[in-house]
Amino acid sequence: MENYYTEVPELKHHLNNPMMQRICELKEREYRDKDEFDYAPLDYNDAMDSYDRILAITGEITGEVVAPNAEGVDEEGPHCENGRVEYASGTKRNLDAMVKAGLNGMTMPRRFGGLNFPITPYTMCAEIVAAADAGFGNIWSLQDCIETLYEFGNEEQHSRFIPRICAGETMSMDLTEPDAGSDLQSVMLKATFDEEANCWRLNGVKRFITNGDAQLHLVLARSEEGTRDGRGLSMFIYDKNEGGVDVRRIEHKLGIHGSPTCELVYKNAKAELCGDRKLGLIKYVMALMNGARLGIAAQSVGLSQAAYNEGLAYAKDRKQFGKAIIEFPAVYDMLATMKAKLDAGRSLLYQTSRYVDIYKALDDISRERKLTPEERQEQKKYAKLADSFTPLSKGMNSEYANQNAYDCIQIHGGSGFMMEYACQRIYRDARITSIYEGTTQLQTVAAIRYVTNGSYMQTIREFETVECSEEMKPLLDRVKAMADKLDACANKIKEAANQDLLDIVARRLVEMSADIIMSHLIIQDATRNAELFTKSAVVYVNYAEAEVEKHNKFIENFEVEDMENYKK
Amino acid sequence: MSLKIVVLAKQVPDTRNVGKDAMNADGTINRAALPAIFNPEDLNALEQALRLKDTHPGSTVTILTMGPGRAAEIIREGLYRGADNGYLLTDRAFAGADTLATSYAIATAIKRINNCDIIIGGRQAIDGDTAQVGPQVAEKLGLSQITYTEEIISVDEATRRITAKRHIDGGVEIVEGPLPIVLTVNGSAAECRPRNAKLVQKYKRALGSQEKAAITKEGAELPYADLYEKRPYLNIAEWSVADVCGDIQECGLSGSPTKVKKIENIIFQAKENKTLTSSDDEMEGLIVELLANHTIG
Numbered sequence: 120m121e122n123y124y125t126e127v128p129e130l131k132h133h134l135n136n137p138m139m140q141r142i143c144e145l146k147e148r149e150y151r152d153k154d155e156f157d158y159a160p161l162d163y164n165d166a167m168d169s170y171d172r173i174l175a176i177t178g179e180i181t182g183e184v185v186a187p188n189a190e191g192v193d194e195e196g197p198h199c200e201n202g203r204v205e206y207a208s209g210t211k212r213n214l215d216a217m218v219k220a221g222l223n224g225m226t227m228p229r230r231f232g233g234l235n236f237p238i239t240p241y242t243m244c245a246e247i248v249a250a251a252d253a254g255f256g257n258i259w260s261l262q263d264c265i266e267t268l269y270e271f272g273n274e275e276q277h278s279r280f281i282p283r284i285c286a287g288e289t290m291s292m293d294l295t296e297p298d299a300g301s302d303l304q305s306v307m308l309k310a311t312f313d314e315e316a317n318c319w320r321l322n323g324v325k326r327f328i329t330n331g332d333a334q335l336h337l338v339l340a341r342s343e344e345g346t347r348d349g350r351g352l353s354m355f356i357y358d359k360n361e362g363g364v365d366v367r368r369i370e371h372k373l374g375i376h377g378s379p380t381c382e383l384v385y386k387n388a389k390a391e392l393c394g395d396r397k398l399g400l401i402k403y404v405m406a407l408m409n410g411a412r413l414g415i416a417a418q419s420v421g422l423s424q425a426a427y428n429e430g431l432a433y434a435k436d437r438k439q440f441g442k443a444i445i446e447f448p449a450v451y452d453m454l455a456t457m458k459a460k461l462d463a464g465r466s467l468l469y470q471t472s473r474y475v476d477i478y479k480a481l482d483d484i485s486r487e488r489k490l491t492p493e494e495r496q497e498q499k500k501y502a503k504l505a506d507s508f509t510p511l512s513k514g515m516n517s518e519y520a521n522q523n524a525y526d527c528i529q530i531h532g533g534s535g536f537m538m539e540y541a542c543q544r545i546y547r548d549a550r551i552t553s554i555y556e557g558t559t560q561l562q563t564v565a566a567i568r569y570v571t572n573g574s575y576m577q578t579i580r581e582f583e584t585v586e587c588s589e590e591m592k593p594l595l596d597r598v599k600a601m602a603d604k605l606d607a608c609a610n611k612i613k614e615a616a617n618q619d620l621l622d623i624v625a626r627r628l629v630e631m632s633a634d635i636i637m638s639h640l641i642i643q644d645a646t647r648n649a650e651l652f653t654k655s656a657v658v659y660v661n662y663a664e665a666e667v668e669k670h671n672k673f674i675e676n677f678e679v680e681d682m683e684n685y686k687k
Numbered sequence: 688m689s690l691k692i693v694v695l696a697k698q699v700p701d702t703r704n705v706g707k708d709a710m711n712a713d714g715t716i717n718r719a720a721l722p723a724i725f726n727p728e729d730l731n732a733l734e735q736a737l738r739l740k741d742t743h744p745g746s747t748v749t750i751l752t753m754g755p756g757r758a759a760e761i762i763r764e765g766l767y768r769g770a771d772n773g774y775l776l777t778d779r780a781f782a783g784a785d786t787l788a789t790s791y792a793i794a795t796a797i798k799r800i801n802n803c804d805i806i807i808g809g810r811q812a813i814d815g816d817t818a819q820v821g822p823q824v825a826e827k828l829g830l831s832q833i834t835y836t837e838e839i840i841s842v843d844e845a846t847r848r849i850t851a852k853r854h855i856d857g858g859v860e861i862v863e864g865p866l867p868i869v870l871t872v873n874g875s876a877a878e879c880r881p882r883n884a885k886l887v888q889k890y891k892r893a894l895g896s897q898e899k900a901a902i903t904k905e906g907a908e909l910p911y912a913d914l915y916e917k918r919p920y921l922n923i924a925e926w927s928v929a930d931v932c933g934d935i936q937e938c939g940l941s942g943s944p945t946k947v948k949k950i951e952n953i954i955f956q957a958k959e960n961k962t963l964t965s966s967d968d969e970m971e972g973l974i975v976e977l978l979a980n981h982t983i984g
Contacts, residue, residue: 157918158888161911172891173884180881221884234884 120186120428123247124178127424129462130243132648133469134170139239142473143167145480146237156229170240176220177244184216186251192377193254193544202365204332204379206258213255214287217248223262224285227269231277232285238479239472242417246468249421250428253548254377256421258330260414264290264337267407268356270482271394276356280335291333292407293325293357293383300327301561303339303400304349308385310340319355319392321363321385329555331381332366334359337407338390339399352399355390363388374547409506411556412513413475416468419516419552422545423461426520426527429542430454434530444530453526459641459659460519462652466640467633468516471508478502504578507569511633514562517552524549560626567625570609575632576602582639588646590653594660598638601667605631608674620679627670634663689745690842692736693800695793695808695821696729696750696765698758702813703727710952723757725764728809730879732872735839736807737769737880743842747771751796753781753789756897759923766890767882772920774800775895778927780938786815788942790823795931797828805842805849807870810835818871825869832869833862837876842866895923 120126143166150166152159160166188209195207206214217223225241227233241263249256265284269277284290299305308323321340325331336357343351357364363386370380394403431454434445444450478501481494490498524546528535535542553559569575579602587595609628612621641659645652700721702709708720733748740746750765750773752758762773776796784792797803806828811818818834825832835854840861842849847866852859854873892911894902903909915921928935936942963969977983 158885160888161914165911168891169888172887176882176884176887216881219883220881221886225884234888 121182122175122178123181123186123250124174124243126178127247128651129465130174130247131171132644132651133465134167134174134240134243136239136469136473138473138477139167139237142237142239142476142480145477145484146235148484152229152235159229159235170236173222173234173236174240174243174247177222177247180216180220180222181247181251185213185248185255188213189252189255189377189544190541192252194376196376197369197379199366199369199379199381202367204366204369204381206379207377210255210258210377213252214258214289217259218287222259223287224265224281226263227265227281227285231281233281237476238413239469239476242413242468242472245414245417246421246424246465249418250425251421252377253418253422253545253552254375256418257375257378258289260418261290261292261330261333263410263414264292264335264407266410266479267337267354267403268335268393270406271354271403272356276391276393280356280358284335288334289330290335290337291328291330292411293328293331293336293338294404294407295327296324297326301558303404304352305347306339306341306352306400308338308340310342310353310355310390311344312342313389316389319390321355321357321388321390323385324367325383325385327370327555328381328383329378331379331383332359336364337393337403338385339404340390342392342396342399349400350397352401352404353396354393354399354403356393357385357388357390361389372551374544374550408556409475409509412509412562413468413472415552415556416471416509416512416516419513419520419549420461420465420468422520422549422552423457423464423516423523426523426542426545426549427454427457427461429540429545430457430523430527430530433534433540433542437532450530453530455654455658456662457523457526459655459662460523462644462655463637463641463659463663464512464516464519466644467508467512467637470640471505471512474501474505474508478505503574507566507574507578508636510557510562510565511629511636513556514553514559514566514629515633515637517549518559520549520552563626563629566629566632567621570625570628570632571613571621575636576606576609579605579632579635579639582636582643585639585643586646587642588649590649591642591646591656594638594642594656597660597664598635598642601631601635601638601664604667604671605635608671611674615679617679619682620677623682623685624674624677627673631667631670634666638663689747690739690743690804690844691747691749691800691802692739692805692807693749693751693797693803694729694733694736694765694770695806695824696733696752696761697726697809697812697814698723698752698754698761699726699812699814700724723760725761726809726812726814728811728813728872728874730809731874731876732807732809732870733765733768733770734877734879735836735870735872736805738877739805739839739842740769743844749773749800751793751800752776753784753792756895756901756925759893759895759898759925762895762923763890763893764882766893767887768880769883769886773923775923775925776931777895777897777925778938780928780935783940783943784938785943785945786817786819786823787944788938788940790820790827791937791942792928792931792933793820794824794827795933796926797824799926799931804847804866805868805870806830807836807872810871810873821869821871828867828869830867830869831864832871833864834871835873836870837873839870890921893921893923895925897925898923 143163153161192207192209198205224233225236229235245260310319310321313320338355338357339352341351342353365384367382367384434450435443437444478498481498527542528546531542638660641656645656700718701724711717736748740748748770750762750770752761753776759775776792781792808821833851836851837854838852840850850863852861854875928938
C-alpha cells in the first residue's frame with residue numbers, strides 16, 4: 120500500500136462522524152487559537168480538513184517508510200549495550216520521519232508545541248502505523264502517556280516536559296515488576312524522599328517495560344513505607360537525562376520485535392512526584408491504562424486490517440484447480456468474516472474514542488472554568504460510556520486481530536507457515552494484543568459490571584431507536600431479538616446471586632453485549648454509507664447472531680452444579 | 688550571517704508508473720493520465736537546502752518554479768516541508784520552452800531575487816531527462832557549478848566556500864567551490880523530509896492568483912477570502928516575463944532552437960538469452976562482457 124490512510128476509505132468515514140462537530144468545538148474552545156497560532160483551525164470545516172491532511176501524511180509515511188522497514192526491523196530488532204537500548208536501524212528511520220513530520224505530542228495544546236488533536240484522529244494515526252509495523256506502533260504511540268502528565272502534573276512540569284514530547288522524545292510507562300503483572304497492587308519499587316537533595320529516589324526493578332529506555336518515564340512506585348496495597352503507591356516522572364536507570368536486558372519475544380521490552384534497574388534514580396502521593400495506582404495509572412487500552416485496540420484494528428489485506432491479496436493471486444482461490448466459498452467466507460470483524464471492531468474503536476474525546480475535552484475545560492450544569496451532565500454521561508466501552512473495544516479488537524491473523528495464515532495454506540510471507544509476522548505481532556494492558560480476561564472483569572448494572576443494555580436500547588435505512592431494518596429487528604436474549608441471560612445469572620457463577624460466564628455475557636453493540640454500530644455505518652458497509656453489516660450480523668445464540672444456549676443450560684466439573 | 692538559497696523545482700508528469708494510456712495518439716504526453724508531481728531529484732535538492740537552513744540559522748529557502756498556474760502546487764509542497772517562500776514564473780510567453788529558454792527565464796528570475804548564495808536543483812527532470820537546465824543557469828549567471836551532488840558537506844560563511852560530495856563513475860569525489868554557486872543534485876542523495884503537520888496547516892490555503900481566479904471563475908466565492916490580506920504569506924507570488932525584465936524573444940517557443948522532429952514509441956523486448964554454467968571461467972567471461980557494454984561498472 121502506498122498510503123495507509125487514503126487507501127482505506129473506512130477511516131475517512133469514521134473521521135466524518137457527526138459527533139466530531141461537538142468534539143472539535145470542545146477541543147478547540149470555539150476555535151480561539153486561530154489568532155495566536157498560524158496553524159490553528161479557523162472553524163469546524165477547517166479543523167476537519169487539517170485532520171484529513173495530517174492523516175494522509177501519516178498514511179504516506181507509513182506506506183513509504185514504516186512498511187518497507189517492517190521486515191528488517193522484525194529481523195534485526197533492538198540491541199542492549201552498556202545499559203542502553205539501540206533501536207533497529209529501520210526503527211530509527213521510522214522515528215526520524217515521524218518526528219520531522221511533526222507527528223509527536225499530537226493531542227497536546229498548541230502552547231506546548233502540540234497539534235491539539237482530538238483523541239479520535241490521533242487514534243486513527245495509531246491504527247495506521249500499527250497496520251504497517253505493530254512494534255514501531257508501540258514506540259511511537261507511547262507518546263500518549265503525556266496525556267496523563269498533562270492531566271495530573273503541575274504547570275511547571277507541563278512547561279518542562281510536554282514540549283520535549285512534542286519535539287519527538289519518546290515515553291514509557293514503568294508499571295509491571297517480576298511479581299506484579301496483572302496485580303499492580305503488589306508493586307514494590309521503592310520511592311524514598313531524599314531530604315538533602317530535596318527529591319525522590321527510586322530503587323528496585325521493573326520488568327516487561329515497553330520502550331524502557333525512553334527519555335521520559337512515568338513510574339509507579341511505593342512511596343509509603345510499610346504499605347502493601349495500592350494505596351501506598353504514587354506516580355513519578357523519571358527523566359533519562361538525570362540518569363540512574365539502566366536497561367539490564369531486552370526480552371526475546373514471539374512478536375513485536377521492533378519494540379524493546381526491557382528489564383530496568385533503578386539505582387537511586389532521581390525522580391519527581393506527578394500529582395498527589397498515594398493516588399498513583401488508584402487514580403493516575405487507571406487513567407494511563409485506559410488511554411493505553413484504547414491504543415492497543417487501535418493497534419489491534421491495524422493488525423486486523425493488515426491481516427485482511429494480506430489474505431485478500433494472496434487469495435486473489437493464488438490459483439488452484441484452475442482458478443483463483445478467492446472464487447471458492449470456503450475462502451471467501453473466511454475473507455468476508457475477517458472484513459466484517461475488522462469493520463465492526465473499528466466502529467467500536469472509534470465510537471469509544473469519540474466518547475473519550477468528549478469527556479476529556481470537558482474535563483480539560485473544567486480546569487479553566489466551572490462547567491455549566493448541562494456540561495457537567497454531558498461530561499458524566501460520556502465518561503461512563505468511555506469507561507464501559509474501553510474494555511469492550513480492547514478485548515474484542517485484540518481477539519479479532521488474533522482471529523484474523525490466524526485466518527490470514529489459513530488462506531495462505533502451507534506458504535503461510537513459511538517465514539517468507541508477512542502473515543507470519545502479523546500472526547506473531549497480534550498475539551500480544553490480547554495479553555498486555557490487561558488480558559482479555561481482565562477486560563471482562565472491567566466490563567462485567569456494565570452488564571449487571573444494565574449500562575450496556577441501556578445503550579443498546581438507545582441504539583435501537585437510532586434511525587436506520589430501509590435496507591438495514593430487517594437486520595435491526597434481528598439485533599433487537601439478540602438483545603432480548605442477552606437480557607434473559609443476564610437476569611438468570613443475576614438472580615442466581617452467585618459470584619463464581621457470574622465470573623465463569625462473565626466473558627460470554629460481555630461478548631454478547633459487544634456483539635450486539637457492534638451490530639448496531641455497523642448498521643449505523645451502513646445507513647450512512649451503504650456502499651462501504653452493507654456487506655459487512657450483513658456478514659457481521661449473521662456472525663454475531665450465531666455467537667449470541669451460542670452463548671445464550673450455554674448460559675441457558677448452565678447449572679451451578681456444573682461448575683464442579685470445571686475445577687481441577 | 689545566513690544563506691540565501693534558491694531551489695529550482697519543476698512540476699512533472701509522473702512517468703514512473705506509466706500505463707497504456709500515457710501517450711496520446713500524436714505522440715505527445717497524455718497529461719490527464721499522469722498525475723503531476725514534484726520532480727523527484729528536485730526533492731533531493733530541496734532536502735539539501737533545508738539541511739543547510741537547519742545548520743545555518745536565519746537562512747532562507749526559496750522555491751523557484753516555472754509552469755502554468757497549477758504549478759503553484761510545487762511551491763506549496765516546498766512550504767509544507769520547510770521552505771520560506773516561492774515564486775512561480777508563469778506567462779504564456781514562457782510556454783513551449785526548451786532547456787535554453789527555460790534556463791534563460793530562470794536566470795532572469797534569479798537576478799530579480801538577487802544576492803543568492805546557493806542555487807540548487809535536481810540533476811534532471813523525469814519528463815525530459817536532459818540535465819541541461821542547471822548547468823545552463825550557472826553559465827548564464829557566470830557562476831561555478833557542482834553537478835551530481837550527493838551531499839553538501841559544509842558551507843563556510845567566512846571564506847564563502849562550499850564543500851560537497853559528488854557522485855562520479857565508480858565512486859564519489861569531494862569538491863570545493865566559491866559562493867555563489869549552482870548545484871545539481873543526484874537521485875542518490877538523501878530523500879526529502881516528509882510534509883510537516885504544522886506547516887501543512889499553516890500553508891494549505893496558500894494560492895497563486897491564477898488558482899484564485901480559477902476558483903472564482905464560475906461565480907464561486909474564494910473560501911476564507913479575508914485571510915489573504917491578513918496573512919500575506921498565503922499569496923504565492925507569480926512573475927511574468929515583464930516582472931523579471933526578460934526579453935520576450937529569448938523566452939518560450941521563440942527562444943527555443945530545439946525542434947522535435949519525430950517521436951517514436953519503443954517497446955523493449957528481450958532479443959536473446961544465454962545460458963551459463965556456474966564455472967568460474969564462464970562467470971568471468973560474463974563479467975568482462977557486461978563491463979565492456981557498460982551494463983555494470
